[in-house]
Amino acid sequence: MDDWAALLTPDLPGAISVWSLRGPGSWSRLRQSLLFHQSGMMPGVEMPGTSRLARWQLEGGGQGDEVLIIPRARSPYPWLEIHGHSGPALLKCHELTLISLGFKLTNPSSFAAWTSTDRLEAEIAHCLELTTTSRGVQGILYHGQLLRSVLQQLLIESKNRNPNQILPRLRLLAEGFRHARGWTTGWKIIICGKPNAGKSSLLNALLGTSRALVSKHPGTTRDVVKAYAVVEGWRIEFADTAGWHETSDALEMEGIAFGKKSVWDADLVLWVSEDGEPTPEILQTSLVIPVWSKSDLLGRDSVGSEIFSMVSAVTGQGMEELKRRIVDTLGCEGNLSSVPMAFSLEIKKSLDEAAALIQHDNWDAAEYELGRWLRPAPPPKEKSE
Ligand SMILES: Nc1nc2c(ncn2[C@@H]2O[C@H](COP(=O)(O)OP(=O)(O)OP(=O)(O)O)[C@@H](O)[C@H]2O)c(=O)[nH]1
Ligand SMILES: [Mg+2]
The missing domain is CATH 3.40.50.300 (P-loop containing nucleotide triphosphate hydrolases)
Known part of the structure; x- marks a missing residue:
């Protein structure tokens, strides 16, 4: 398993930057390059809810910029954030240091998907980033939760292997995207x-x-x-x-x-x-x-x-x-509708795919496709320059 780093804040001149780091070796790697203000032993794994001031340690022993280290989680892998100053050149320094420590760089959305409980939560977060209206936010949050219970229900009912029970509901969910697409785009x-x-x-x-x-x-x-x-x-x-x-x-x-x-x-x-x-x-x-x-x-x-x-x-x-x-x-008022609907294109495509698989009597593959949304996302992909 690799250790990953993503810059969550924009790569622009600004007041602060936030790097998020996660992976089994993320703490031990980072420790090599930080000088903590408090003296004493460096903890192996920090407790979430605590934060510490530190400085980057420059090659040759000099002190670098001051940062705040914020642990987010201990399991399943150490996950922490570095809050620091910002600016294109400074961020480049951070990036090079993290690469030299062995971190792989990824983009924030790929990182966020990996740290979400499951893909559906990641998709909700992604759609929330895209929406520009409070009505869109309302629709995504409401239908995100609705969809979760519908998917759970469909996975139970699919055990009956009855296409007449499942297919009309999958189609209705997928059709709902026509009403929901405006929430994000x-x-x-x-x-x-x-x-x-x-x-x-x-x-x-x-x-x-x-x-x-x-x-x-x-x-x-x-x-x-x-x-x-x-x-x-x-x-x-x-x-x-x-x-x-x-x-x-x-x-x-x-x-x-x-x-x-x-x-x-x-x-x-x-x-x-x-x-x-x-x-x-x-x-x-x-x-x-x-x-x-x-x-x-x-x-x-x-x-x-x-x-x-x-x-x-x-x-x-x-x-x-x-x-x-x-x-x-x-159908803009769909955000208030109690009829569940696919609120993103990815989800719509996945529901269409599951419906096509059921039509070909490939129930195991259809269940796998639907269940994908309730499983964690895979590790991120490396960022391409
Ligand atoms: N009385 C009245 N005149 C209108 C109205 N809407 C447009 N007009 C007039 O109709 C003419 C054409 O209007 P435009 O809006 O340019 O029409 P258009 O369909 O965009 O025309 P093209 O770009 O040439 O295809 C103009 O002289 C407008 O002032 C209206 O509601 N009432
Ligand atoms: Mg005109």
């Missing part, structure tokens, strides 16, 4: 429609600021214009695109093709038209909200539409309703 919405439909104006109205150019001339937007907004507490990336139409202008054609390609990557499409034009066939496999723009130009008597969201970027009419519809359509 934010949702992506693309705004499409014919030229001059009011797409850029809609983007600006959703953002509450003038991000995209608006003009009365069709073909104003050429490239994809991206911007972030927080809608009802969720982080959403909106992409405004060039209007879709037949053209011989090479540049425009490229812009249109680029916009169409972005559709596949989007969680939701806003199909904008100023005259209730039906959603085109190319969007049939996408999640779409049809938006009827410029509703202020419609007569007073004009009735709303069940299918279209009627909005005016000029008066703001219908904007709040549209935002609510976006959040509802994306």
